[in-house]
Amino acid sequence: MKKPPPISEATKAAILDAAWRLIAQDGLDNASQARIAEAAGVSRQTIFYAFGSRAGLLTAMLQHMDAQSPEVGRLQALAVSPRTDAALAAEYLDAWLDYLPRIYPVAILLNAAALTDGDARAAIDDRLVGALLSGFTRFFTRLADTGRLRAGVDPAQAALEIWAAVHPSAWRLLVVERGWTAEQFRQSRQTAMQAMLA
Amino acid sequence: MKKPPPISEATKAAILDAAWRLIAQDGLDNASQARIAEAAGVSRQTIFYAFGSRAGLLTAMLQHMDAQSPEVGRLQALAVSPRTDAALAAEYLDAWLDYLPRIYPVAILLNAAALTDGDARAAIDDRLVGALLSGFTRFFTRLADTGRLRAGVDPAQAALEIWAAVHPSAWRLLVVERGWTAEQFRQSRQTAMQAMLA
DNA sequence: CCTCATCATTTAACGGGTGTAAAGTGAAGA
DNA sequence: TCTTCACTTTACACCCGTTAAATGATGAGG
The missing domain is CATH 1.10.10.60 (Homeodomain-like)
Known part of the structure; x- marks a missing residue:
C-alpha cells in the first residue's frame, strides 16, 4: 500500500x-x-x-474540543493536585459534568462504534475517557489511605461505580432520553459519591 | 410501493x-x-x-428470546405481585440480572443503533426494556407509600437511578469491558438499591 | 522563461454493509 | 390451466473504507 x-x-x-x-x-x-x-x-x-477512519475522526474531534475547553485544564489541574480532602473528588466530578455536555454527541457516537469497530474500541481508551477513570481511582485510593472512605468500600470498585455513573452512557439514559436536567444528574451522582465517604 | x-x-x-x-x-x-x-x-x-429493518430484526430477536426464557415469566410474576416488602425489589433486580447476560449482545446493538436510527429509537422502548423501568417505578412508589423508602428519596428518581445502573450500558462498562463478574455487578447494584431504603 | 520536483489534495474505481423497489420463480392447490 | 403463496433474484442507492492514478499550484534551478 x-x-x-x-x-x-x-x-x-x-x-x-x-x-x-x-x-x-x-x-x-x-x-x-x-x-x-x-x-x-x-x-x-x-x-x-x-x-x-470515522473512529479516528471522532477521536480527533474530542481532542480538538479538548484543546478549546477550559474545563480540561481544570480537570487536569485537579487530577494532579496533592490535596486529600473529599471536596477534591466532588470538584473533579463537577468539572467533568461541566465538560460532558459539550463532548457528549461525539463521545456517545464513538462509544457506539466501539461495539463493532476495533479502531473505535482502541480510541475509546483515549486519554480523556481513560484519564477520567484514573482520576477517580486516584481520588478514591487517596481517600481510603487517609481514612475518609466508608468502611467496607473498596476504592477501586468505588471508582468504577462512579465512573460508570458519570459515563456518557449514563448521561444519555437519564438526561438525553429521560429528560433530567444537568443539575439533577449532578446532584444524583454527587449524592452517590458522598454515600461512599466516611 | x-x-x-x-x-x-x-x-x-x-x-x-x-x-x-x-x-x-x-x-x-x-x-x-x-x-x-x-x-x-x-x-x-x-x-x-x-x-x-435491522432494528426490527434485533427487536424481534429480543422478543424471541423472551418467549424462550423462564426469567421473563419470573420478572412478570414479580411485577404484578401485590407484595410490598423490600425483598420484592431485590428479587426483581436479581431476576433481571439473571436475564441480562442472555440478551445483552442484541440489546446493546439495538441501543447503539438507536442513536442514529429512528426505527431503533422507537424499538428501544420495547416493552421489555420499558417494562423494566416501569417495574422499578412501581416498586419504589409502593415502598414510599408504605414508609420503606429512606427519607428524602424520591421514588421516581430512585427508580430511574437503579434502572440506569442495571441497564445493558452499565453492564457493558463494568462487566464486559472492565471485567467485573456478574456477582460483583449484582452486589454493587443491590447495595446501591439497599442504600435507598429506610 | 521553462522545466521539473514537491506538495496537498481530488478523482475514480471498487468492495462490503444496510436499505428500497420491482420483477421473477417454483410449488401447491383448486 | 390458472391462481396463490412464499419466497428469490435483480438492480439500484447511500454509507464507510481501501487503493491508486490524476491534478493543479508553487517553488527551485538552469
Missing part, C-alpha cells in the same frame, strides 16, 4: 470545525463522512487521509 | 434462531444481514420482508 498523502493542519482543523458544526446543527443522524467533507470543502477521501 | 410479500412464521423463527447462533458463535462484529441470511438459508431480502 502506498503511503497516504499528507494533509495540512489547516485542512484537518477545517474538517474538525465543520464536523462539530454539522453535529450541532443537524444532530447525530446526519453527520455522514460525505456531509462533513462537503461542509469542510474537501473531498471525502481527504478525511480518511487526515484521520484514518 | 407494493405490499411486501408475506413471510411464514417458520421462516421468521429460522432467521431468529440463526441470528442468535451467529452472534453466540462469532460475536457482534460478524452478524451482518447477509451472514444471518446465509445461516438461515434465506435470501437477504427475506429478512427485510420479515422484520422491516
Whole structure:
C-alpha cells in the first residue's frame, strides 16, 4: 500500500470545525463522512487521509474540543493536585459534568462504534475517557489511605461505580432520553459519591 | 410501493434462531444481514420482508428470546405481585440480572443503533426494556407509600437511578469491558438499591 | 522563461454493509 | 390451466473504507 498523502493542519482543523458544526446543527443522524467533507470543502477521501477512519475522526474531534475547553485544564489541574480532602473528588466530578455536555454527541457516537469497530474500541481508551477513570481511582485510593472512605468500600470498585455513573452512557439514559436536567444528574451522582465517604 | 410479500412464521423463527447462533458463535462484529441470511438459508431480502429493518430484526430477536426464557415469566410474576416488602425489589433486580447476560449482545446493538436510527429509537422502548423501568417505578412508589423508602428519596428518581445502573450500558462498562463478574455487578447494584431504603 | 520536483489534495474505481423497489420463480392447490 | 403463496433474484442507492492514478499550484534551478 502506498503511503497516504499528507494533509495540512489547516485542512484537518477545517474538517474538525465543520464536523462539530454539522453535529450541532443537524444532530447525530446526519453527520455522514460525505456531509462533513462537503461542509469542510474537501473531498471525502481527504478525511480518511487526515484521520484514518470515522473512529479516528471522532477521536480527533474530542481532542480538538479538548484543546478549546477550559474545563480540561481544570480537570487536569485537579487530577494532579496533592490535596486529600473529599471536596477534591466532588470538584473533579463537577468539572467533568461541566465538560460532558459539550463532548457528549461525539463521545456517545464513538462509544457506539466501539461495539463493532476495533479502531473505535482502541480510541475509546483515549486519554480523556481513560484519564477520567484514573482520576477517580486516584481520588478514591487517596481517600481510603487517609481514612475518609466508608468502611467496607473498596476504592477501586468505588471508582468504577462512579465512573460508570458519570459515563456518557449514563448521561444519555437519564438526561438525553429521560429528560433530567444537568443539575439533577449532578446532584444524583454527587449524592452517590458522598454515600461512599466516611 | 407494493405490499411486501408475506413471510411464514417458520421462516421468521429460522432467521431468529440463526441470528442468535451467529452472534453466540462469532460475536457482534460478524452478524451482518447477509451472514444471518446465509445461516438461515434465506435470501437477504427475506429478512427485510420479515422484520422491516435491522432494528426490527434485533427487536424481534429480543422478543424471541423472551418467549424462550423462564426469567421473563419470573420478572412478570414479580411485577404484578401485590407484595410490598423490600425483598420484592431485590428479587426483581436479581431476576433481571439473571436475564441480562442472555440478551445483552442484541440489546446493546439495538441501543447503539438507536442513536442514529429512528426505527431503533422507537424499538428501544420495547416493552421489555420499558417494562423494566416501569417495574422499578412501581416498586419504589409502593415502598414510599408504605414508609420503606429512606427519607428524602424520591421514588421516581430512585427508580430511574437503579434502572440506569442495571441497564445493558452499565453492564457493558463494568462487566464486559472492565471485567467485573456478574456477582460483583449484582452486589454493587443491590447495595446501591439497599442504600435507598429506610 | 521553462522545466521539473514537491506538495496537498481530488478523482475514480471498487468492495462490503444496510436499505428500497420491482420483477421473477417454483410449488401447491383448486 | 390458472391462481396463490412464499419466497428469490435483480438492480439500484447511500454509507464507510481501501487503493491508486490524476491534478493543479508553487517553488527551485538552469
